Amino acid sequence: xxxxxxxxxxxxxxxxxxxxxxxxxxxxxxxxxxxxxxxxxxxxxxxxxxxxxxxxxxxxxxxxxxxxxxxxxxxxxxxxxxxxxxxxxxxxxxxxxxxxxxxxxxxxxxxxxxxxxxxxxxxxxxxxxxxxxxxxxxxxxxxxxxxxxxxxxxxxxxxxxxxxxxxxxxxxxxxxxxxxxxxxxxxxxxxxxxxxxxxxxxxxxxxxxxxxxxxxxxxxxxxxxxxxxxxxxxxxxxxxxxxxxxxxxxxxxxxxxxxxxxxxxxxxxxxxxxxxxxxxxxxxxxxxxxxxxxxxxxxxxxxxxxxxxxxxxxx
Numbered sequence: 257x258x259x260x261x262x263x264x265x266x267x268x269x270x271x272x273x274x275x276x277x278x279x280x281x282x283x284x285x286x287x288x289x290x291x292x293x294x295x296x297x298x299x300x301x302x303x304x305x306x307x308x309x310x311x312x313x314x315x316x317x318x319x320x321x322x323x324x325x326x327x328x329x330x331x332x333x334x335x336x337x338x339x340x341x342x343x344x345x346x347x348x349x350x351x352x353x354x355x356x357x358x359x360x361x362x363x364x365x366x367x368x369x370x371x372x373x374x375x376x377x378x379x380x381x382x383x384x385x386x387x388x389x390x391x392x393x394x395x396x397x398x399x400x401x402x403x404x405x406x407x408x409x410x411x412x413x414x415x416x417x418x419x420x421x422x423x424x425x426x427x428x429x430x431x432x433x434x435x436x437x438x439x440x441x442x443x444x445x446x447x448x449x450x451x452x453x454x455x456x457x458x459x460x461x462x463x464x465x466x467x468x469x470x471x472x473x474x475x476x477x478x479x480x481x482x483x484x485x486x487x488x489x490x491x492x493x494x495x496x497x498x499x500x501x502x503x504x505x506x507x508x509x510x511x512x513x514x515x516x517x518x519x520x521x522x523x524x525x526x527x528x529x530x531x532x533x534x535x536x537x538x539x540x541x542x543x544x545x546x547x548x549x550x551x552x553x554x555x556x557x558x559x560x561x562x563x564x565x566x567x568x569x570x571x
Contacts, residue, residue: 259521263474271517272434272464272547276514288548289344292399293557295352303353303358309362309442311417316370320347322354322363332458333363333418333566337411337435339464339551342404343372343480352553353431355561363425365418365446369410369439371482390465404469404483404491408442415443415455427458428540431565433551437465441493444507461564463510464547467526468494472517474518478500494526500534507537508564514546 273281274286299322301306306321324331334357338350350366357364395532396519400406415428432440440460442502448454472478483570489495507530509524542560553559 258568266471266518267475268285269516270466270472270477272516272519274570276546276548278546278549279308282550284546288552289349290379291549291552292352294348295552296349299351299354303351303354311414312410314370314410315370316346317414318365318368319414320351320368322358322364322366323394324358324363326361327363328361330424331361331427332427333365333422333425334429334431334475335365335367335415337367337369337430337432337436337439338431339436340371341437341477342407342438346371352552353565355555356557357565364567365414367411367414368406369414370394370466371407372402372404376379382453391496404487405482408439408491410441412443412446412451415457416451416453419444419453419455425456428455429458429565430460431463431554432465433463434465434547437462438467438491438493439468441467442491444495444505445493445496456499457505458529459506459508460507461510461561462526463551463561464512464515465509465523465526466481467522468492494529497529497533497535500530500536504535508536508540509537510540510542510561511533511539512545512547512550513543516547519547 271281273284276284278284279287303325305324309319309321311317311319314515336350336353338345338347347366347368351364354364358464376414418425418428430440430443431440440462444460466472469483469492470485473483473485473488509523509527509530511520524539527537530537540560545553554565556562
């Protein structure tokens, strides 16, 4: 539970743009969009790609695949899940991390999903067939694109699609930033029996994520998400940590020096909870970066998180 009591203080804590010493809050998000878009454009120009690959019928259910420069019959895959507080950004700005990895034999997949504010949660009888089709049997209602349950389900289904479409994949490594780190963490809590496929997830890099959604219920973030307390609890990775099994993947929880105290607390407490459940987990506190360039620098060969990704080849 967040120790922050004041509603305004909570708003500030969950406003990453307020905490960067590099740029003011009015320009840093635009700068971030420009950096990731330009990096993705360079990646698409230099790599062999398959873009807008559908993994389902939804508008946002598409993947961008960046193949290794020298592909072999089998190859590892890094699956990147973008942030944007579940309501902006897209896979179309998420290929910037590909060049250093594809050059080392690692495929990169940028996952698209339907962001809010499309989503709502309604009685199943009132929903369209397209919405009902997305509803897993464990949920007593239908989902429309942009609902938090739907976003989590879409990311899970994207992995099922990859495993079924590309049998040569030699291990999946998740990488998520901010809201994407939350979605990647929810993947780690998945009961794969209902999907009849078990992806071989070997590692996860969770960067500046939110792992308990309850503190954001009464902030501006939830104005668009419109989550109830039940939905927030159901989709909080902190509440769904299963005991580690022998084959459990390694998890790296990374947080920026200039993330807010609340973001830093969430990363620390989630990594501690994973460790207490027997997971192999490391907490990496990255100096000199904020909530935005902590992930932008993945396009740089020398960046510490890029080096972590490049080690995938030999895992």
